[in-house]
Amino acid sequence: MLRFFTLIVFFFFIALAQSQSFTETAKEPQQDSIKKSSLLMSLGNGYFPTKYFNVDLRYLIKFNQYEGIRTGLGGITNDNFSKCYRINSYTVYGFRDHRFKYSVGGGFRISEKTNTWINLSYTNDLQESGSTTFLTDGRFFQFFEPRLLNISLFHKHITKAITVEHELSPKIFTKAEFAISNINPTYSYGYHINNSVINSFHLSTLKTALQWSPFSKFKSSEKGEEETKSAYPKFTVQYTKSFNKVFKSNLSFSKVDFKTIYKIGDEKATFSEFTLVSGIATGNTPITHLYHAYPNNITKETILQRFSVAGLTSFETMYFNEFFSDRFATLQLKHYLKPFTVSQRYKPQLVLITRYAIGDMNHPEKHENITFGSLKKGYTESGFEINKLLFGFGLSFTYRYGAYHLPDFEDNIAFKFTFNVTL
Secondary structure (H helix, E strand, C coil): CHHHHHHHHHHHHHHHHHHHHHHCCCCCHHHHHHHHHHHHHHHHCCEEECCCEEEEHHHCEEEECCCEEEEEEEEEECCCCCCCEEEEEEEEEECCCCEEEEEEEEEEEEECCCCEEEEEEEEEEEEECCCCCCCCCCCCCCCCCHHHHCCCCEEEEEEEEEEEEEEEECCEEEEEEEEEEEEEECCCCEEEECCEEECCEEEEEEEEEEEECCCCEEEEECCEEEEEECCCCEEEEEEEEEECCCCCCCCCEEEEEEEEEEEEECCCCCEEEEEEEEEEEEECCCHHHCECCCEEECCCCCCHHHCCECCCCCEEEEECCCECECEEEEEEEEEECCCCCCCCCCCCEEEEEEEEEEEECCCHHHEECCCCECCCCCEEEEEEEEEEEECCEEEEEEEEECCCCCCCHHHHEEEEEEECCCC
16 A cells, blocks of 8 residues: 555656646747756656755655654755755654654765765664665665565664765765764664673774776766766775774674676667675674675565565565675676567566575674574576566566575565556
8 A cells, every 4th residue: 555655646746747847838848848857857866856955755655564654754955055065854753663763964065076075964763784785876766665665674773974975087986984873773683792792782884985987978067077878887896894992882893895787788679787796794793784685575475475566686585584694795687678569658578587696604693583594505586577567567476496495386486566667
């Protein structure tokens, strides 16, 4: 029900965008078209623009196993407010845990030529345990975020951070962050260290990340260097260091993460996409900062009970909290066939998919009150998607095989629907 409500909200903003463009009939048609295109692009990125403030659609409504319904409002100032300063914040409320979460932040630009910004933020929110994000990743927005519906392992965090973002060149973007965090898992968990067990963590971390797009094309504009042609491969590397006894930090560990994306072929016809993600963590790393392979399957008895929405890069047959690793790698291969032209507007597309994950953990006995498996034998699933069958919806079928094939045949099958919208 919540998925369909989210879709209704999206279509409401699309309709509003269209109505605004039609009301300005006195202007030139070309100018109206540009404005409409810009508005639709903002909506596609998850923003509804106003004069000085862009409303962030990510915070309108979501659902997960810990908070239940999560709803709120957030946004960021735009260039009409200032080209040198920005303010961003959000506030949300969880109806199951009865808690407000929020973030307040802002930034100022110190160099227009290199697009160098310094940002400050204070955040009191939840984060999925075992998830890793890259500082340099662009904004990612989905109208449906299927994995959120079934995530059960969250940790609370209060984080104060300062970040610096800088373009070494149009093709090389860097970002660094120093953060102080107080972390409390929402589930029963303890980490063994120095002959004792700790249940909460105080971390002082430094992250540095670099994103390199060697083959993309850029041009100068009022907003700086803008990507005019996205070319592949693209590479991202990130290093994280947690310092012990710095601002009362009680754990020391290091992490190195790497990601590359490569596409071959014509995206308007037939093409293939390869995504490699890997990471390694050393030192005293709690489960909150280790790795899972982004599972997206819930523990239910039948295939139809597990029917939900397929993700873009998640393992559809892997069950939540089934595996954790301190070193891992995943490889995802997608082959997009040329869309079937049934009519000018109806063009479903078949996508063939194979995913592989491998990983391991050195000292699983350090993690108390949580049970999980190892990926050292290699995890494999394959399947297909038929996208854009009706109003952006499609179907996904995935099968789990190899070393981690389950005894009951139907437990290895994931049958879900997909959702793809192009603005």
